[in-house]
Amino acid sequence: MEALRDDTFHRITNLMHAEIGLSFAESKKPLVTSRLSARVQRLGLHSFDEYVDLISGHEAGGEFQMAVDLLTTNETYFFREPAHFDLLAREVMRTKPRRLSVWSAASSFGDEAYSIAMLLADLQSQGRMGADWSVLGTDISDRVLRSASTGIYPAERLRHVSTERLKRYCLRGEDESEGLVQIQDRLREHVRFGQLNLCQDASCVGPFDVVFLRNVLIYFDAATKRAVVDRVLGRLRPGGLFFIGTAEGRAPCTTPLQPLAPGVFRKA
Ligand SMILES: C[S@@+](CC[C@H](N)C(=O)[O-])C[C@H]1O[C@@H](n2cnc3c(N)ncnc32)[C@H](O)[C@@H]1O
Known part of the structure; x- marks a missing residue:
């Protein structure tokens, strides 16, 4: 197969930027090449251009999603950046x-x-808050959302979950499910998942008391970051808590925020 030409690289990056806000510097060309080439070959296509035609078309839905999955990182694990969860607990107790x-x-x-x-x-079980609470998870990728809805995980991803919580909220797989863990229904009934592109209108969700927008802003350029953060903050109630990844610096937005801790802000 031919190498990824500059003009084709720009077709891919322009499409990803227009549709879901992803930004790729020129230096990411080898990364884009390595992430897409196996897929192009698997589909029996002869060039990257043919692949861009495929993911740009009106019928592209499934393959566009595939390209998004290949070009983004879905890395996550339970209780990532534990200080954020400690702060949320303190806020609820207060x-x-x-x-x-x-x-x-x-x-x-x-x-x-x-x-x-x-x-x-x-x-809730300690009597520190009411029973009427819910968590909505949204993402652009329908693949990760389908997986999230099953509540089934490799045990390794729960390495930071305490033994007591594992006992309280998880079922350990046996036999062919050895090494997997399933979140119990009594927890899952508080949690819903749905598809939402952060680069589009978000008024269909919320309003919320707490928003986690962690480890996604890294994909966006400055203007997109600002638009996404302001759009998301539009769904947070005044006084609500806003979390971004600690490595993501200041929250780039025009909405007034009070910084509380690394990656944590209160909406004014
Ligand atoms: C690294 S994961 C972050 C997961 C979790 N928040 C965490 O911190 O562990 C980034 C996620 O952002 C999603 N994403 C990228 N662009 C998006 C967009 N425009 N709208 C919604 N989700 C997007 C990706 O599909 C990916 O699942």
């Missing part, structure tokens, strides 16, 4: 909310959403 609505925007496989659910279920 405010003792009767109801709480949380959004895990860019939820990937749902590890973050179920981690939040474990925390809230514990706080």
Whole structure:
């Protein structure tokens, strides 16, 4: 197969930027080549251009999703960046909310959403908050969302979950399911998943008391980051907590925010 030409690379990056806000510097050309070439060959296509034609067409839905999955990183695990969960717990203990609505925007496989659910279920059982709480996980990728809805994970991804929480909220697989863990229904009934492109209108969800938008802004250029953060903050109630990845620096937005801790802000 021919190499990825510059003009074809730009067709791919322009499409991804227009549809889902992804930005790729010129230096990412080898990465894009390596991530897409096996797929192009598997489909029996003769060039990257043919592949771009395929994912740009009106009928592209499934293959466009495949390209998104190949070009983004879905890495996630339970209780990633534990200081954020500690801060959320302290906030709940301080405010003792009767109801709480949380959004895990860019939820990937749902590890973050179920981690939040474990925390809230514990706080509820300790009488520190009411029973009317929910977590919504959204992502652009239907593949990760289908997986999230099953609540089934390789045990390795729950390595930061305490033994007590594993006992309380998870079932361990046996025989052919050895090495897998399933989240129990009593936790899953508080958690929903749905598809949402952060580059499009988000008024169909929320409003929320807490929003996690972690480890996704890295994909976007400055203008897209600002638009996404302001759009997401539009769904957060005043006084609500907003989390981004600690490595993502300041929250780039025009919405007034009070910084509380690395990656944590309160909406004014
Ligand atoms: C690295 S994961 C972050 C998962 C989780 N928030 C965490 O911190 O562990 C990034 C996710 O962002 C999703 N994503 C990328 N662009 C998106 C967009 N425009 N709209 C919604 N989700 C997007 C990807 O599909 C991927 O699942």
